[in-house]
Amino acid sequence: MRWTDVNDIAIELExxxxxxxxxxxxxxxxxxxxxxxxxxxxxxxxxxxKILEAIQAAWIEERA
Known part of the structure; x- marks a missing residue:
């Protein structure tokens, strides 16, 4: 994964x-x-x- 893989990162973080x-x-x-x-x-x-904000937003969405 790279920083641009925001959704994959969010899933892994969750x-x-x-x-x-x-x-x-x-x-x-x-x-x-x-x-x-x-x-x-x-x-x-x-x-x-900006990247960290995008990851946080995707993580919030993943949790919803």
């Missing part, structure tokens, strides 16, 4: 962290959790606030 408050999370935590996902293989420095 499976790994089902009890996290997705609406009120810190982007520093989100960044760390994405990097820890199995199969994630992208440059940690390529993320930015």
């Amino acid at each position: 499976e790994a962290y089902p009890h996290v408050d997705v609406v009120n999370l810190r982007f520093t935590d989100l960044h760390k959790w994405v990097l820890a996902l199995p199969g994630f293989a992208d440059d940690p420095n390529r993320s930015n606030e």
